[in-house]
Amino acid sequence: MLSHKTSYRVRYADTDKMGFAHHANYFRWFEVGRSELFRQIGLTYKEIEASGVYLPLSEIHCEFKSPAQYDDLLVIKTDLDASLKATLQFNYQIYSEDENTLVASGFTKHACMDSNGRVVRPPDFLVDVIQKNS
Amino acid sequence: MLSHKTSYRVRYADTDKMGFAHHANYFRWFEVGRSELFRQIGLTYKEIEASGVYLPLSEIHCEFKSPAQYDDLLVIKTDLDASLKATLQFNYQIYSEDENTLVASGFTKHACMDSNGRVVRPPDFLVDVIQKNS
Amino acid sequence: MLSHKTSYRVRYADTDKMGFAHHANYFRWFEVGRSELFRQIGLTYKEIEASGVYLPLSEIHCEFKSPAQYDDLLVIKTDLDASLKATLQFNYQIYSEDENTLVASGFTKHACMDSNGRVVRPPDFLVDVIQKNS
Amino acid sequence: MLSHKTSYRVRYADTDKMGFAHHANYFRWFEVGRSELFRQIGLTYKEIEASGVYLPLSEIHCEFKSPAQYDDLLVIKTDLDASLKATLQFNYQIYSEDENTLVASGFTKHACMDSNGRVVRPPDFLVDVIQKNS
Numbered sequence A, B, C, D: 001m002l003s004h005k006t007s008y009r010v011r012y013a014d015t016d017k018m019g020f021a022h023h024a025n026y027f028r029w030f031e032v033g034r035s036e037l038f039r040q041i042g043l044t045y046k047e048i049e050a051s052g053v054y055l056p057l058s059e060i061h062c063e064f065k066s067p068a069q070y071d072d073l074l075v076i077k078t079d080l081d082a083s084l085k086a087t088l089q090f091n092y093q094i095y096s097e098d099e100n101t102l103v104a105s106g107f108t109k110h111a112c113m114d115s116n117g118r119v120v121r122p123p124d125f126l127v128d129v130i131q132k133n134s
Helices: A023-040 A045-050 A124-132 B023-040 B045-050 B124-132 C023-040 C045-050 C124-132 D023-040 D045-050 D124-132
Strands: A002-009 A057-064 A073-080 A088-095 A102-110 B002-009 B057-064 B073-080 B087-095 B102-111 C002-009 C057-064 C073-080 C088-095 C102-110 D002-009 D057-064 D073-080 D087-095 D102-111
Touching (some): A002 A023, A023 A045, A023 A073, A023 A088, A023 A102, A023 B023, B002 B023, B023 B057, B023 B087, C023 C057, C023 C073, C023 C088, C023 D023, D002 D023, D023 D045, D023 D102
Antiparallel strands (some): A002 A073, A057 A102, A057 B057, A088 A102, B057 B102, C057 D057, C088 C102, D057 D102, D087 D102
16 A cells, blocks of 8 residues: 655635535545655656556545635545556545544546557556555 | 436636546536536526525545547536435436437535535425426 | 627636635636637637647736626627737627626737647638638 | 745646646636735735635736646745735746746736625735735
8 A cells, every 4th residue: 555645725716605615626636645646656647647658537536524614724645555456546535634534535546548548557667666665 | 306418518628638628627517417407497506505505515426438528519417316315416427419428427415504504404495396397 | 800709607616715706717718708709600729729720828817897606697708809910819808697797808818839839820721710700 | 015935736637738737727826826925924814804804806917928837846926015005916926946937927906895895995904914024
């Protein structure tokens, strides 16, 4: 298991007229989580794409436990199961700043795609760096 | 079962550098679907809120079948199960313009909340109008 | 002068906690305006890009006159000055549904760029179709 | 003059199919700039709103100099003219990580509004803290 923790400040642009963060934005924050997880192991998603491998989303899910509010400093915990199959699954938990309140949890599943749009197995360089850091 | 069909044009602002629509935007389109479903039965979500009832999201899910591309005219099919429980669930299917290709499917679950933020049962006026139109 | 009028429904996702539409979204609506202006003259922006010409934004501006609210049906008026120079300028006015209240006005300026990222003069096919329809 | 510098990482969700950051997102980054400027002087915008004062946008402008790309770490410089008039104007410059390349510049103008939606003069507590820190 590969894990990472980062933080995100809720912006006015993230809120809606109900006064909380708009639900679709949680997937922007999940992206922050998995991008920084990759950066932590020395392999940015930008470099993965530059090598001709793309990780398009095949399935996404989120459950809302406690509403995130404007200017909250959230903690994003991201896990990647290192037993890589055809599909990569990231799991996320978003907490309040003091990490005592679960704000939301969810997952994203990603296919591996080459630059011609064909689904491929996760390439060796990706598998190796993930397993070495797990 | 209450059903509705509407359309949505994919905008440049909806795309990302992979060239397809960004995954978080599908939940914006689901919102278009359920808003227009309510409008069809003569009860806008704006009026529901004006009556002091809010429908915050508790769980959202989407599976991507075929990527939506810039300028595609999508067909959004929305269903609401009229056997209303504590939670309202809308199901969505997004199709290509000719309705031959499934682009994505998903659901959103909503709590009923009063203006004090308390979870309540779906109010009678809402249940009645939904069941009368199902 | 080439002119076009279309409409846009303000969605919940467009609002922020102040209760109005978030300011950055007006530029999404300006995009709806200029895209539909192109479609009206039989030349979609998708086709312009497919021909190897891009219209990246060089400058954008918006003034807010009367706040757009959730579920408002806005009228977007778009004008393109047909005396095309190196820069294309679109002007926009957004009105309330009855067109009696000016909600916002603004402009976007666009360079013409080829697929190598070089700034070029507007191509003949684009100039011709714009001037023929003005 | 009150000045502040912060940074922002361009996310995939910020990009569009042209491969660069979508133009409307620059105003999200401007918001990051002015929010952090307020936080630096010990007065968050959240607290300003809690005191019954709102700063809705009346006019926004941005010029694009060099396209921001996915995963760029941008530097956002924000200035607030401390000679506060009826309108507050923030000026922004966005630079590349090494601060050698100007990516974009712009401004936002804000009215002061009370909780009844009336335009008011900037309240003393706001004027004082801004001038003390300039």
